[in-house]
Amino acid sequence: MKSPLEAPEKSRSRGTEETSAKSASRADSSGGERQRPPPATVIDTSKMAKGQREALELAEAARDPLEDRGSFASNLFIGRYDFSRIHPYPTQPVEDRAAGGEFLASLQKYLRESVDADEIDRTGEIPQKNIDDLFAMGAFGVKIPKQYGGLGLSQVNYGRAAMLLGSWDANVTALVSAHQSIGVPQPLLLFGTEEQKKKYLPRVARHEISAFALTEWNAGSDPANMSLRAEPTEDGSAFILNGEKLWCTNLIKAGVLVVMARTPSKMVGGRERKQITAFIVDVDSPGLDITYRCHFMGLRALYNGIVKFTNVRVPCENMIAKEGQGLKVALTTLNTGRLTLPAACTGLSKRLLEICRKWAGERIQWGVPIGKHAAIAGKIAEMAGNVFAMEAMTFLTSALVDRKAGDLRIETAMCKMWATETTWRIADEAMQVRGGRGYETAQSLAGRGEEPVPVERFLRDCRINMIFEGSSEIMRLFIAREALDPHLKVGGAIFNTQLPMSERAKAVLSSGKFYAGWYPRQWLLNGAGKIDNLHETLRGHVNYAARTSKRLARGLFHAMARFGPKLDREQLLLSRFVGIATELFAISATCSYAQWLIGQGKPADEVLSVADYFCRSARMRIDHHFAGTTRNVDKRGYALVQDLLAGKHALLHDGIV
Ligand SMILES: Cc1cc2nc3c(=O)[nH]c(=O)nc-3n(C[C@H](O)[C@H](O)[C@H](O)COP(=O)(O)OP(=O)(O)OC[C@H]3O[C@@H](n4cnc5c(N)ncnc54)[C@H](O)[C@@H]3O)c2cc1C
Structure with missing residues (x-):
């Protein structure tokens, strides 16, 4: 049986955008409605409530099937670890860096000198002059091709712009990003007709939000x-x-x-x-x-x-x-649009790390700088590791988008979910490191003669990132759906009561045959194979990731065997699997990036210490996720909340205003 679980590593270079646009045009030629099996053959919707069924069927109908060869991150769920897809680290070509250099330098200078982020926060208005200047600079048409009046820059350059913006002012970031990541430019570039592009792209590149x-x-x-x-x-x-x-x-x-x-x-x-x-x-x-x-x-x-x-x-x-x-x-x-938020989060996280580094070195309490107290040092170590990994993941994925290296929806969703949640934690910890000054507004700090460090603004501004452009919960569902896809294709029909018995029986036979070969292979604890040019510290982590990917695949398979078609209701269990895969992706991106930096002549001891710290910390989180797959209080918690919703446990809201 030919299965996506064992598809060969072939047919490189079909881009996310290209893939989607092509699929759309395939759909066109079939008269608008794609000729693909109805979703019921993969997921049994017969026992779902009407609203849930409709939501799922609509999402399934809009979903492009994943390529069989999968992507680096999607393959983590099926124990197929291929480090060669992300190593050597796909760096930005020199010409591309040069193409974006002038714009990025002027954007950086402009933000620092002419955008007063605290004033914008206070007044709730972005001065029209800022908007006009940013238009004149091309900041609203970064990826729009030059022929339509944009700068025609790459995803990596756009990400670098988002990183600058995110490190300075979230309001301007949102204005620029909502405009071109989800507003008119991106859907038109992907799906627009030539007439639509000619009519609208020059407008939105030059003067119209x-x-x-x-x-x-x-x-x-x-x-x-x-x-x-x-x-x-x-x-x-x-x-x-x-x-x-x-x-x-x-x-x-x-x-x-x-x-x-x-x-x-x-x-x-x-x-x-x-x-x-x-x-x-x-x-x-x-x-x-x-x-x-x-x-x-x-x-x-x-x-x-x-x-x-x-x-x-x-x-x-x-x-x-x-x-x-x-x-x-x-x-x-959104598959690519989602990369703007992690890039902006990387900028903000770097800024917060810088604030903490400075403060932890200069603030003396109990006779020493607070960074000498292990409790504070521990927070900053986490921040440093996470900043490194966030940059590695985000720009790895951005570079793969530029190279049209396949379907990257899982990578972009992981970047969005992981970066937004991690940045929120970083902002929260930065407030703790700054103590009372973290909670005080920049204006109040300035009013009494202290440096106006806007940690409270950063904290307020970054919370929404976990809600819009796909909330964290929806990202987990989305990733889990794609993770289960290869298994659903092989064995989903068995449990699907909407299919005739003969078809379900056939599925039992074929999937049994298939899993008899696939499953034992998931117990072979071999590492990532021969990897050229990788420091031994990093190699250890990459081999761990390869082995753990197989453990993840086994765990997912066991869960499918245990819960069958009801697995999609086990959101907390699935979210642990998604958490493991996301950390494995982060470890892998970090190692590839670290090796590249060393190759660029960056101090190896510095690069290795931060990368190694991150990987070890991520491995602890993975242990925690695995532990939760076998020992948890999910069922009890669920039952408790259903009781709460039904009006029980009144004492829990007694005694309040
Ligand atoms: C500042 C801001 C800017 C925005 N900008 C835009 C914009 O430009 N364009 C636009 O169209 N929208 C925009 N939105 C809307 C935003 O995308 C939505 O808020 C988001 O999609 C979540 O929808 P909701 O708030 O209705 O939450 P709900 O869908 O009601 O969800 C509430 C909670 O339940 C969770 N949840 C929902 N369904 C499930 C499920 N099946 N399984 C598990 N958990 C679930 C959610 O994750 C969330 O935590 C914006 C919102 C805000 C606040």
Whole structure:
């Protein structure tokens, strides 16, 4: 049986973007609806509640199948560890670095000299001059090709820009990033027609801010609940949009939006399949009203709001991709768009590490600098290791995107989830290291003559990163879905009550035969094989990662055998497997990056000590995750919360205001 679990390592270089765009065009040629088995053959949705089934079927329909050869990170789940895919570290080519050099240098200088982040936070407004200057510099069209008025730079250069922005001002970062990572540029570059690109890309590259409108009151993590309607006009030339969108970042300043709307449903396999379609909508369209500006804990200058559509006419030529492909447009856009946040988080984490390094060296308590107290040193060591790993993972993945090195949706999701959560912890610990000064606002610090170090602003601003562009929980579900995919393809049919018995019996036979070969191999505790040019300290960690990948594959297989089709309900268990794989990816990226830095002449002792620290620390987290797969309180916790939701345990909210 040919299985993705044992697909050979061949057919390199099909990019994430290219892959997705090609798949979309394959879908086009089949008349809009992709000719692929309905999702029911992989996941049994028959026993799910209606809402859950609809959400899952919509997500499955929008999902492009993973390539059989998988990616470095997806293969970690099936015990196929191939370090050669990320080593030597895929560095930025010299020409590419040179191409971005001038822009990045001027962006850095401009931020330092002309963007007053504390003032922006205080006033809740980004001065129009800053926005105009950033447009003039090309900061809103970094990846837009030159022929359409952008800078035409690579993903790595865009990431480096995001790192600079993230280290300075989260409000400006959000403005620039929401505009081009999820706003009009990215979906148009991936799916737009030549006419759409010619019409809109020069505008959004040079002077017009864009935004992305998906979320509604009842549709946050669950777009299947979307209610904004787009009904075709009788003559078929346009759609009429009615409804509202919530929390649309950049809306208040935007000239053009990408709007996700429900178009008429289709019948698939005798059941209604909801259709979501993406449109480009000009903000000055009659019937479009911005009704409210939202305000948040952090990102005080976010131009985020509610937009209402009353009979807004959108011509068909403004549809992105085909009718019904909106969710695919959104998911594919985010597959690479998600890399901006980890790059910005890397910048912020570096800044916070710098703040802590300085403070821990100069603040004397109990007779010594606080960095000499092991409790504080331990926090800063974690920060240093994590900063190193975050940069390694993020720029490894960015470079692979530039090289079109296959489908990288798992890597980008891991980067997003890991970097945003780690940065939150770093900001939290930085506040602790700064003590009372960490909690005090920069303005108050300055008012009494101290250096205005804005740790509290950084903490407030970075919390949202774990919620938007795919919350941490949704990232874990997304990664787990892809992790299970090879197993679902081999054995999913066995448990699928929607399939005829004959097909399920056939699946038992073929998957039994398959696993009889695959499973014993997962017990062979061989390392990563021969790896050229890797320092022995790093080699030890890479071999550990190779062995642990097999242990992970076994664990996942055992869980599938134990829970069968109900495994998807074991979110906490799956999240441990996702946590293990993400740490393995981080260890591997760290080792590859460390070796490259040493090769570049960076002090080997410094590089090795931080990389080694990170890997050891990550291994402890992996131990913890594994321990939780066999010994946990998941079931009890779940039952407890169902009781709570049912109104029991009243004493837990007794005695409060
Ligand atoms: C500052 C800000 C800016 C934003 N910008 C934009 C924007 O530009 N465009 C846009 O379209 N949207 C935007 N959003 C919306 C954002 O993407 C959503 O907040 C996010 O998708 C989560 O949706 P929700 O808040 O409705 O949470 P819900 O979906 O209600 O989820 C609540 C909690 O439950 C968890 N959860 C939900 N479903 C599951 C599940 N199946 N399994 C496990 N856990 C689950 C979530 O992770 C979350 O922790 C923005 C939001 C904010 C606050």
